[in-house]
Amino acid sequence: MGSRGEVVVRPLTLAWVARQLEVGETVVRVEVLHGGITAEMRRLTVGARGEGVRELVLRSFVDEQCASDWLGREAGALTELAEATAVPAPALVAVDPTPEHCEYPSLLMTHLPGRPILGDEGLEARVPALARQLVAIHAVRPVQRPRDYVALTTAETVVIPKAADSGVWTAAIDVIRKPAPSYEGRFLHRDFQPGNVLFGDVQSRITGVVDWAAASWGPADLDVAHCATNLALLHGPAWGLRFAEAYEQAGGVLAAVASERLYWLVRDALAASEEVQLVAQPWREAGRTDLTMQVVEKRLNAYVTALMTA
Template sequence: MRGQLAPGERLVGAEVLHGGITAEMRRLTVGAPDGGTRDLVLRTFADPSFATDAERLLNREAGALIYLAGTGVPAPGSVAVDAVGAHCEYPSLLMTHLPGETVLGDRGLEARLPLLARQLVAIHALRPVERPRTYGAWVTADAVVPPPGADAGAWAVAADVIRGPVPRYEGRFLHRDFHPGNVLFDVSGPRITGVVDWVENSWGPADLDVAHCSTNLALLHGPSWGLRFAEAYEEAGGVLAAVARERLYWRLLDALAFASDVRSVARPWRRAGRAELTTRAVEKRLDGYVAALLDALG
């Protein structure tokens, strides 16, 4: 950190940022000799369980941020990366701080939904000269475990859908973890001021990014909002799979992956003020969303 400061600058404050699952995030306030300040953000992989992946993940995100700097997508700028912890206590990435805040409450969602959709369409319009790695699926049909009390028959049908062949798709630049928790808003607008957490950026179908945001919306706000996001994406000019069965494949490939990690997903939402989103409440919404997808697209 010290080597990234201008002459006379010093670290004057640090604040833990909540919401991350795999890494620790801190906002660092840097003071200048003239009394002014600027903020940076430090991503740190301190958890030993992620130590083997830290170098790959941090270098991937740093590369994405360098590319995004010239695209118009509001992403942080990469300041420095210590992917192996040679200079920091743990593998870390230092980046610029963006204004705005995450908004996870139900109020104002009607206005935010088209903003999220337009931002994702803009991300998918990017054409990097050097493509990122191909997306990875986060679940397989045989690994799907329905949450307690779920409709076992519906989940068996859903697992069979993703057991089938992978649909053909036209590749797009994916954020791969696009959802309200990774989008910053100026709530007075509202308008989007930043998109963060580019660790999982990859190449794949637009449907998969839409699916991930849809699942998060369904769990945060109810299954109907998960269904509505795809409509908003198309209204914003985005193009999804033409065949309903293919759309269903991508939506379920994402939704079913949440079943094994609901507790980790719900915890930061509660810390952000959504106390009603207990693990059980989110499991029920996930079950309802899977059923709704099968009804709508099956």
């Protein structure tokens, strides 16, 4: 089935989706959802003759070797979050991670209202809302703990921007050469950032948190650092620097020692250096055409410099 002539759901996958529906329901419309980096996203409008319609989201990993692991994590996270009323996550409908029934590993879930807001307007209200939502996520006590977080960045893989102060970046890289600080584990989203948060008509009202494929167990500081980095790249370094404070004001607890907080903030910022183009592309597709590679690199450099000289 397609939209505007484009084949957007493959035959085996569409047949699998059909088996998950209620009696009499069919997929009546398919829409491509943009903004994802690692998976194809489709919004499916489902209806029965003479009755109303509902919407589902189909997530399929076409090229990723780790798809089975990611879909397993997402399915587990959505199952855990089904009872977490303070976290507006999609409900799991079905998952085919191996895959056994679909052409590619796929997950079917409910569709949530709202949309990501990536513009600068309304940030004063949205940043505290993001912080409150992240505190609620970290308060989840899962029955089945997800696997421990993975930090893929190493001192050897950091990409120093061309115009950067090499001395500042060398000092930053030295920070992550040290062993990771000890921490009290929390349930992590692991990719909590504005692109994965849906807002309703009121810009401070969050209606959904999506993309739980990297759900992990680890330090709250890591989720906070990741959102801070994204805010710095989207809106400027000052917004990244403000997020940890907003998180604490919302009741969140971070590492007690300043050097330990710096470790996590720097680690995530340096991780962004390896995939600046990959991170910024979905933002440009969503309308932030001002976020060129050069702009994002400049903001990243300014943010790392601010962290190291604060």
